[in-house]
Amino acid sequence: MKLFSVAFILCCLSSLSAQDFNNYKRVTNTGLIPVEFLTLSADKYKSDLKNNPNKGTVLEKNARKDFYLESNFLINELFQSGKILFNDSMGAYVGKIADVLLKSEPGIRKQLRFYVILSDIPNAYTTDNGSIFFTVGLLAKMENEAQLAFVIAHEITHYRKKHVINGYIENVRIDEESGISGQKSAEERMLAKANYSQDQETEADMEGLKLFLLTDYPASEAARALEILKYENLPFLAPFSFQAGVLSTGAFIFHNAADSVGEPDFKEEMKYEEVDKFSSHPALDDRIRKISEAAGLKEDDKEKAVEPSDGFLRMRKTARFELCRLLLIKGEYIQAIYSASILKKEEGSSVYLDETIAKALYGYCLHKFNHLYSYNTEKNLSASAVKVKDFLDSFSRKEMILFAVSYNYSCYKNKNSAAWKKRSIELLQLLHYEQDFIKTGFHADSLEFYAANDTTGKGFYRELSRLSRDEQYVKLNEYSKQPAAERTMIKAPVADKRGEVAMGVDTLLVLDPFYFRLQPLKDDEQPIRFIASEKSMLKYNDYIVKSGKRMNMRIEMLSPVLMGDTSTSRFNEMAQVKSYLEELEEYDQAEMVSVDQEELDAICTKYNTTSFALLGEVSVHTHRKKAGLIILSIIVWPTLPLGIIYAFSPSYDSFNYVAVYDIDHGKRYENVHRMRQRDSRAAVNAALYYNLLQIHAK
Amino acid sequence: MKKLVLIFILLLPLVSIGQVPGYMGKRVYLYYGGTGMPTVGAFFMNETAFDVNIKQQLGVDFVLSRRNVLGVSVELINDYMILHDEEGYYGGSSLGVIFGPSILLNYKGFLFRDRGSIAPVGWYSSFSIGANHVNVTDNGKYFPSGKTDLGSYNTGIFTFGYGKQTVLWDRITFDTGVRFGASYSGILTLLKDVDDLGMDEISQKANTKVFANYLFNVNLSFGWLVK
Numbered sequence: 020m021k022l023f024s025v026a027f028i029l030c031c032l033s034s035l036s037a038q039d040f041n042n043y044k045r046v047t048n049t050g051l052i053p054v055e056f057l058t059l060s061a062d063k064y065k066s067d068l069k070n071n072p073n074k075g076t077v078l079e080k081n082a083r084k085d086f087y088l089e090s091n092f093l094i095n096e097l098f099q100s101g102k103i104l105f106n107d108s109m110g111a112y113v114g115k116i117a118d119v120l121l122k123s124e125p126g127i128r129k130q131l132r133f134y135v136i137l138s139d140i141p142n143a144y145t146t147d148n149g150s151i152f153f154t155v156g157l158l159a160k161m162e163n164e165a166q167l168a169f170v171i172a173h174e175i176t177h178y179r180k181k182h183v184i185n186g187y188i189e190n191v192r193i194d195e196e197s198g199i200s201g202q203k204s205a206e207e208r209m210l211a212k213a214n215y216s217q218d219q220e221t222e223a224d225m226e227g228l229k230l231f232l233l234t235d236y237p238a239s240e241a242a243r244a245l246e247i248l249k250y251e252n253l254p255f256l257a258p259f260s261f262q263a264g265v266l267s268t269g270a271f272i273f274h275n276a277a278d279s280v281g282e283p284d285f286k287e288e289m290k291y292e293e294v295d296k297f298s299s300h301p302a303l304d305d306r307i308r309k310i311s312e313a314a315g316l317k318e319d320d321k322e323k324a325v326e327p328s329d330g331f332l333r334m335r336k337t338a339r340f341e342l343c344r345l346l347l348i349k350g351e352y353i354q355a356i357y358s359a360s361i362l363k364k365e366e367g368s369s370v371y372l373d374e375t376i377a378k379a380l381y382g383y384c385l386h387k388f389n390h391l392y393s394y395n396t397e398k399n400l401s402a403s404a405v406k407v408k409d410f411l412d413s414f415s416r417k418e419m420i421l422f423a424v425s426y427n428y429s430c431y432k433n434k435n436s437a438a439w440k441k442r443s444i445e446l447l448q449l450l451h452y453e454q455d456f457i458k459t460g461f462h463a464d465s466l467e468f469y470a471a472n473d474t475t476g477k478g479f480y481r482e483l484s485r486l487s488r489d490e491q492y493v494k495l496n497e498y499s500k501q502p503a504a505e506r507t508m509i510k511a512p513v514a515d516k517r518g519e520v521a522m523g524v525d526t527l528l529v530l531d532p533f534y535f536r537l538q539p540l541k542d543d544e545q546p547i548r549f550i551a552s553e554k555s556m557l558k559y560n561d562y563i564v565k566s567g568k569r570m571n572m573r574i575e576m577l578s579p580v581l582m583g584d585t586s587t588s589r590f591n592e593m594a595q596v597k598s599y600l601e602e603l604e605e606y607d608q609a610e611m612v613s614v615d616q617e618e619l620d621a622i623c624t625k626y627n628t629t630s631f632a633l634l635g636e637v638s639v640h641t642h643r644k645k646a647g648l649i650i651l652s653i654i655v656w657p658t659l660p661l662g663i664i665y666a667f668s669p670s671y672d673s674f675n676y677v678a679v680y681d682i683d684h685g686k687r688y689e690n691v692h693r694m695r696q697r698d699s700r701a702a703v704n705a706a707l708y709y710n711l712l713q714i715h716a717k
Numbered sequence: 718m719k720k721l722v723l724i725f726i727l728l729l730p731l732v733s734i735g736q737v738p739g740y741m742g743k744r745v746y747l748y749y750g751g752t753g754m755p756t757v758g759a760f761f762m763n764e765t766a767f768d769v770n771i772k773q774q775l776g777v778d779f780v781l782s783r784r785n786v787l788g789v790s791v792e793l794i795n796d797y798m799i800l801h802d803e804e805g806y807y808g809g810s811s812l813g814v815i816f817g818p819s820i821l822l823n824y825k826g827f828l829f830r831d832r833g834s835i836a837p838v839g840w841y842s843s844f845s846i847g848a849n850h851v852n853v854t855d856n857g858k859y860f861p862s863g864k865t866d867l868g869s870y871n872t873g874i875f876t877f878g879y880g881k882q883t884v885l886w887d888r889i890t891f892d893t894g895v896r897f898g899a900s901y902s903g904i905l906t907l908l909k910d911v912d913d914l915g916m917d918e919i920s921q922k923a924n925t926k927v928f929a930n931y932l933f934n935v936n937l938s939f940g941w942l943v944k
Binding site: 517519565566569570658661673692693694695696699700701702704705706708709712 | 738740741782832833834839881884885887
């Protein structure tokens with residue numbers, strides 16, 4: 020009975036966590052927050068110093084200490100950024116492959132933790148403390164679990180051989196021994212560092228290959244794993260080329276181009292790789308050649324591809340769906356349309372993929388026709404994605420906008436949500452500028468006439484005619500012409516004569532405040548005082564809460580340093596809002612392209628606010644100009660002792676940063692308050708209170 | 718004095734305009750401190766360089782807005798001055814006691830934009846205007862009846878200053894600064910012939926002493942954020 024109950028609960032849990040790809044939701048963290056996400060970097064630093072014997076020369080000892088300090092702080096920043104997933108399906112799958120690789124070395128396996136980074140750039144990173152990261156972009160690109168296994172084996176070798184810390188120490192040694200004494204130029208030092216790093220990469224390839232060959236995976240996939248990295252800008256390889264027909268909607272019926280039929284030829288996607296002697300990695304061709312030689316691969320072997328398992332395909336599908344969302348956040352609309360259309364062809368139709376295309380078309384129209392330039396939209400386009408761009412560029416302006424309207428309106432009809440309505444209205448308003456006939460009064464009869472004779476274009480009149488028969492669309496179109504429907508662009512609240520604002524916010528959701536204490540750069544010092552920064556950050560969280568109480572403003576903190584291991588839902592909320600703000604910051608808009616409005620609304624309802632804030636403090640220790648002060652105090656000679664004390668005491672600049680987004684009223688307030696003094700408790704509290712008061716004041 | 722009170726009352730409505738009410742909402746603070754400077758007396762009063770001329774201060778400041786603070790303070794002059802006694806009662810020269818309060822209306826402007834000061838924290842410049850009343854007596858050692866009044870003097874005073882204020886442990890204000898000032902009668906004494914002014918020696922010395930007291934000072938005070 021017990022067994023039955025356990026099995027039943029497990030079934031329920033698995034069904035709960037199973038992804039519905041038709042209505043795909045972003046991957047979220049589950050279970051308990053791992054300890055290393057919540058441990059202070061100062062504690063990790065102390066632990067590293069205690070557990071790792073610091074042997075060697077003075078230079079090595081100092082470099083090792085610096086490494087532990089810097090790496091723990093930076094890795095903590097990453098852990099707490101919300102961009103690292105924990106206890107998720109993709110990370111779990113990577114862990115399973117690592118289990119296979121390290122079957123005979125359970126000791127090493129126990130030391131390793133595998134995480135997935137929400138980034139579209141294909142990459143993997145290893146840390147000295149056993150955390151290994153894989154990006155969504157990399158997982159989406161892999162063709163089978165064997166290729167993934169080789170990448171994992173490569174990263175495990177970096178960990179086993181202590182490449183990260185050794186590389187750091189070597190870089191310090193190169194700078195210290197040859198830099199300061201001037202024996203080598205900057206270029207020579209860069210080359211020495213690159214050579215060392217390339218040797219490490221080669222060692223990771225060779226040792227990783229040995230580990231990989233202990234499994235049943237064919238050696239050819241090790242070379243293939245590197246081969247596909249050559250398709251640098253292509254989100255992933257697929258058995259189809261871009262086919263315009265997939266994008267058909269309403270009366271916009273597209274036919275596939277002749278060159279899109281049959282197997283795609285990805286040769287044009289291949290990265291032309293110059294031999295870069297300063298690169299941290301050897302050239303991919305060299306790496307592939309060495310691996311092929313070491314594994315004794317023949318040409319025939321390379322043709323034998325491993326059939327991906329169901330588990331891998333499920334993991335990769337998640338990664339590819341997630342990739343679409345990440346591309347939207349970055350404003351890579353063309354790549355997003357390409358990825359979604361390929362997935363639609365490969366995986367079948369999906370509401371999520373249609374919504375991705377709709378959001379990307381909305382973003383693309385704003386980018387093209389509304390002066391909201393997104394730098395990433397046309398950057399690093401893969402050759403395949405260029406076909407999407409060429410296809411979209413073949414539309415006239417009004418055709419393009421109506422095409423986007425069609426997609427977005429269709430999503431609005433399906434979901435009936437405010438966000439889709441807003442997007443549709445905004446596009447309709449763009450369309451009004453294009454359609455003179457709407458302003459002059461366009462008769463339904465003539466529209467039908469145009470529609471019947473619309474044979475040369477993309478189907479603009481046919482689609483307009485189709486939509487004009489839809490009552491809901493007609494109402495929406497009429498509404499979009501009214502002033503009330505004006506776009507709710509995020510704008511700064513109006514400041515009074517003193518430059519102060521009053522946003523009237525009663526409840527504020529504060530996200531992961533930051534605190535950095537910087538010091539002047541000397542030869543052997545870090546610019547950031549890591550431990551002092553972390554200590555100050557803890558206090559700063561406290562100051563925020565206290566200031567809120569003092570002015571009767573309710574402040575909800577979504578800060579990892581205030582979370583326990585069971586605060587997973589709060590951590591997810593923080594990640595979601597941060598991702599939203601990241602996009603908002605980039606494009607200055609109230610209706611974000613990528614945002615899942617339902618999720619955001621749920622957070623707003625839970626905390627009873629639509630105002631989110633990013634707060635932070637940066638303190639910079641600067642050098643004081645001494646001469647003027649001393650001369651002045653000599654002139655007013657009784658102040659000489661004070662002048663000398665002042666001249667030789669350290670000088671500081673403190674910057675208090677606040678950015679508040681009131682998404683309901685479409686306001687954004689951003690302020691950096693600079694105080695020319697040390698970041699004392701008084702100075703920080705005064706600036707923080709001043710900034711918060713403007714948010715709260717009515 | 719009535720005028721000063723009137724100005725203070727008239728300035729109070731500014732409070733409703735100013736948006737930033739002090740340090741974390743606390744806008745009133747009481748303070749106590751000292752202000753003085755050695756050596757200044759040496760120029761005017763034949764005193765030694767170690768005569769510090771300390772005046773005790775007690776005041777209250779009110780933060781009107783992010784940049785403006787208004788307050789009143791009382792400063793007490795309690796000092797010695799060297800008297801020259803032509804009639805010989807005191808043996809040629811002796812120490813007199815000068816004692817009396819100054820009431821000042823103080824304005825602190827946290828106006829240095831590049832320093833980002835937010836009242837009451839940060840760098841400020843100050844301006845004070847007020848009245849001073851001092852009594853001069855002998856030191857009580859020459860007549861069995863004790864201290865003998867030698868005169869009472871009133872004058873107007875003003876000061877300009879520059880300083881830095883901070884708050885410790887969210888409660889205690891700590892203020893340091895320098896201040897330059899003068900008294901009305903002191904200026905007259907220096908500029909005009911004493912005979913023309915109809916001043917006797919004690920009057921002249923008392924006025925000069927008050928002038929010297931306000932000429933240049935270093936301030937140091939601690940306060941308590943009340944509300």
